[in-house]
Amino acid sequence: MSFTQELRRWVDPIWQASFEHPFITGLADGTLPLDRFRFYVQQDSYYLTEFGRVLAVAASRAGDLAEASELAAHVRTTWHSSRGWQG
Known part of the structure; x- marks a missing residue:
C-alpha cells in the first residue's frame, strides 16, 4: 500500500463524517437556516x-x-x- 493510500485509509472516518456534518446535510437538503x-x-x-x-x-x-x-x-x-x- 502506498503512503498516500495509507493516509487515505487512516483518515477515512473523518472524511466520511465530513459528508454527514449538519451544515453540509442542511445545505444539501435545503434545511440550513x-x-x-x-x-x-x-x-x-x-x-x-x-x-x-x-x-x-x-x-x-x-x-x-x-x-x-x-x-x-x-x-x-x-x-x-x-x-x-x-x-
Missing part, C-alpha cells in the same frame, strides 16, 4: 480577503518575475472570489 449560511459566507469572505493579503506578501518576496506573476494571479482570483464575483 439562512443565518448560518450568511455567517458562513461572511467568514469565507473574511478568510479569502486575508489569504489574498498573504499571497500578495508572498508575491512581493518571490524569487523571480514568473513566480511573482503566478502569485499575483492567485491574489487577483482570491480577491475577486472574496467579493463574490470573478474577473
Whole structure:
C-alpha cells in the first residue's frame, strides 16, 4: 500500500463524517437556516480577503518575475472570489 493510500485509509472516518456534518446535510437538503449560511459566507469572505493579503506578501518576496506573476494571479482570483464575483 502506498503512503498516500495509507493516509487515505487512516483518515477515512473523518472524511466520511465530513459528508454527514449538519451544515453540509442542511445545505444539501435545503434545511440550513439562512443565518448560518450568511455567517458562513461572511467568514469565507473574511478568510479569502486575508489569504489574498498573504499571497500578495508572498508575491512581493518571490524569487523571480514568473513566480511573482503566478502569485499575483492567485491574489487577483482570491480577491475577486472574496467579493463574490470573478474577473
